[in-house]
Amino acid sequence: MPEDNLTQNKHLQKWIQEMAELCQPDKVVWVDGSEAQLEVLRAEAAGTGEMIKLDPVKHPNSYYHRTHRNDVARTEDKTFICTRNKADAGPTNNWKSPEDAYAEASGFFRGSMRGRTMYVVPFAMGPLGSPFRKIGVELTDSIYVVLNMRIMCIIGNPVSEELGASNDFTRCLHGKGTLDADKRRILHFPEDNTVWSVNSGYGGNVLLGKKCLALRIASWMAKQEGWLAEHMLILGVEDPSGRTEYIAAAFPSACGKTNLAMLLPPEGLRSKGYKIWTVGDDIAWIRLDAKGQFRAINPETGFFGVAPGTNIRTNPSAVASVRKNTIFTNVVLGKDGTVWWEEGDGEPPADAVDWLGRPWHLGIKDADGKPIAGAHANSRFTAPFNQCPSASPHAGDPEGVPISAFVFGGRRNTLAPLVYEAFSWDHGVFVGSSMASERTAAQFGKQGEVRRDPFAMLPFCGYHMGRYFQHWIDMGRAAKTLPKIFHVNWFKRGQDNRFLWPGYGENLRVLEWILERARGEGDAEATPIGYVPTPDALDLAGLEIDSDTMEELLKVDVNSWKHEADDIEAFFATLGSELPSELREELSSLRTRLDEKTAAAAR
Ligand code: OXD
Numbered sequence: 001m002p003e004d005n006l007t008q009n010k011h012l013q014k015w016i017q018e019m020a021e022l023c024q025p026d027k028v029v030w031v032d033g034s035e036a037q038l039e040v041l042r043a044e045a046a047g048t049g050e051m052i053k054l055d056p057v058k059h060p061n062s063y064y065h066r067t068h069r070n071d072v073a074r075t076e077d078k079t080f081i082c083t084r085n086k087a088d089a090g091p092t093n094n095w096k097s098p099e100d101a102y103a104e105a106s107g108f109f110r111g112s113m114r115g116r117t118m119y120v121v122p123f124a125m126g127p128l129g130s131p132f133r134k135i136g137v138e139l140t141d142s143i144y145v146v147l148n149m150r151i152m153c154i155i156g157n158p159v160s161e162e163l164g165a166s167n168d169f170t171r172c173l174h175g176k177g178t179l180d181a182d183k184r185r186i187l188h189f190p191e192d193n194t195v196w197s198v199n200s201g202y203g204g205n206v207l208l209g210k211k212c213l214a215l216r217i218a219s220w221m222a223k224q225e226g227w228l229a230e231h232m233l234i235l236g237v238e239d240p241s242g243r244t245e246y247i248a249a250a251f252p253s254a255c256g257k258t259n260l261a262m263l264l265p266p267e268g269l270r271s272k273g274y275k276i277w278t279v280g281d282d283i284a285w286i287r288l289d290a291k292g293q294f295r296a297i298n299p300e301t302g303f304f305g306v307a308p309g310t311n312i313r314t315n316p317s318a319v320a321s322v323r324k325n326t327i328f329t330n331v332v333l334g335k336d337g338t339v340w341w342e343e344g345d346g347e348p349p350a351d352a353v354d355w356l357g358r359p360w361h362l363g364i365k366d367a368d369g370k371p372i373a374g375a376h377a378n379s380r381f382t383a384p385f386n387q388c389p390s391a392s393p394h395a396g397d398p399e400g401v402p403i404s405a406f407v408f409g410g411r412r413n414t415l416a417p418l419v420y421e422a423f424s425w426d427h428g429v430f431v432g433s434s435m436a437s438e439r440t441a442a443q444f445g446k447q448g449e450v451r452r453d454p455f456a457m458l459p460f461c462g463y464h465m466g467r468y469f470q471h472w473i474d475m476g477r478a479a480k481t482l483p484k485i486f487h488v489n490w491f492k493r494g495q496d497n498r499f500l501w502p503g504y505g506e507n508l509r510v511l512e513w514i515l516e517r518a519r520g521e522g523d524a525e526a527t528p529i530g531y532v533p534t535p536d537a538l539d540l541a542g543l544e545i546d547s548d549t550m551e552e553l554l555k556v557d558v559n560s561w562k563h564e565a566d567d568i569e570a571f572f573a574t575l576g577s578e579l580p581s582e583l584r585e586e587l588s589s590l591r592t593r594l595d596e597k598t599a600a601a602a603r
Pocket residue numbers: 074204252253254282
């Protein structure tokens with residue numbers, strides 16, 4: 001037992017003991033969350049080179065860290081849902097039996113912390129005292145993890161005090177091990193409320209409160225307990241009358257969620273009095289309140305955002321958020337203690353090393369003459385939520401914020417119009433369940449290939465996807481006020497392959513229409529796929545966009561949608577008998593509406 005262990009919790013004590021016996025750390029240190037202790041850890045990590053302290057004037061209290069070159073992103077092929085019955089994990093997850101998974105990973109953990117310290121990090125996802133909050137305890141041999149957890153959630157004594165003698169906490173064990181990629185495992189045991197992660201040091205695999213607890217384990221809990229754990233941003237739109245309404249939106253990774261969550265209104269709308277309030281950029285926990293209204297919290301207290309592409313134009317609020325108290329991972333490091341990344345602001349530091357630690361300068365090329373990027377494409381910043389200028393004053397409300405609209409989005413080069421509204425809750429669930437993105441020329445693989453990512457939860461749903469769809473349908477039945485459901489596509493391209501919509505701040509024009517529709521206002525036209533804005537329904541004042549482009553953006557091409565219906569059917573078939581009948585019916589109604597449209601055009 002750690003000498004300074006402040007917990008009297010017998011369940012926690014027993015588990016720490018067992019895990020320490022397995023991993024054999026030299027020391028077990030209780031993380032109390034105090035600034036004094038964190039300072040000691042920062043100094044220790046700076047001493048060993050695990051973290052590099054950045055220039056205290058340009059980047060106050062900020063650090064740099066590099067992960068192993070084979071360990072720079074989430075590893076979905078090494079991520080498993082370990083349930084007694086394989087069917088409970090469903091066809092979209094990798095599965096292992098709990099016995100096999102524990103046995104194999106125990107081998108990797110055994111003795112792996114010799115010569116190292118095991119840190120005990122009690123953490124809370126969601127505000128303390130809130131009906132939403134869940135408690136976890138992460139055991140880790142990485143100071144980088146402790147310091148990131150400090151930014152991403154509430155840690156330390158306030159959490160263990162709230163836990164008291166209860167056994168109701170997620171047991172999270174993380175060990176860097178040898179960083180051997182073949183032996184990397186991210187294992188979820190929802191039946192045991194346990195996560196084991198070994199042989200990785202990359203954030204998404206090791207900050208176990210985030211994807212592992214707040215999405216995979218939480219989605220399982222949410223199904224049992226009657227709530228929703230979603231891969232969604234939450235934002236508030238304040239209109240000129242001072243009214244603020246909230247939207248929760250799901251997009252696959254790399255579709256600009258953080259940018260949308262921190263959107264800065266374009267001048268035209270800002271001068272009218274519009275403001276955006278950020279509640280969360282990645283995860284939403286959603287419950288029905290006593291009145292049957294959906295309310296959401298962001299269970300995190302920080303941003304773990306992608307650095308490249310973040311600049312004063314794309315996301316000024318993110319730039320402000322990372323000014324201090326930030327950890328940068330795998331970006332360019334200057335000898336002068338500054339950091340830089342591609343499509344960031346300003347010039348790179350003169351004397352710099354890239355994310356692999358090699359001397360680097362802008363324009364440097366590899367042996368084939370290809371430019372070498374200085375920052376890894378998935379390099380990250382970890383920054384405190386409350387440093388965001390658009391942080392909502394209601395982000396920490398224990399009851400959450402009321403949700404007026406759910407928005408789903410994908411990256412579709414052609415098919416999907418800029419925005420459309422589902423006809424009903426079940427139709428909206430169908431829209432979420434059939435979400436997809438197309439590969440662009442910038443991605444590896446066949447261009448135009450469609451990848452289904454239902455509710456942007458494909459890598460994060462901790463149980464059978466068909467049952468998850470059913471849960472969404474059931475939540476709609478339980479609600480007394482139903483938010484409307486929308487689909488957006490910022491990425492539609494014209495004949496010349498250029499984006500038709502300017503995106504970024506201008507997306508607020510679309511959100512404005514969405515909220516009007518949610519209130520029962522706003523003009524729309526029924527099409528086979530849903531309600532689409534009439535040509536003059538969007539407020540385009542101050543935006544230079546011609547009517548042909550708008551027509552193209554809002555167009556619903558019936559033949560392409562017929563192909564889409566075939567593709568959705570093929571995807572649904574992979575879910576077998578667990579696909580809710582409501583979704584089968586929605587697909588068949590979509591086909592009927594498309595056929596009617598063709599018939600009407602022929603008449
Ligand atoms: C993330 C992701 O890091 O979705 O948030 O990949």
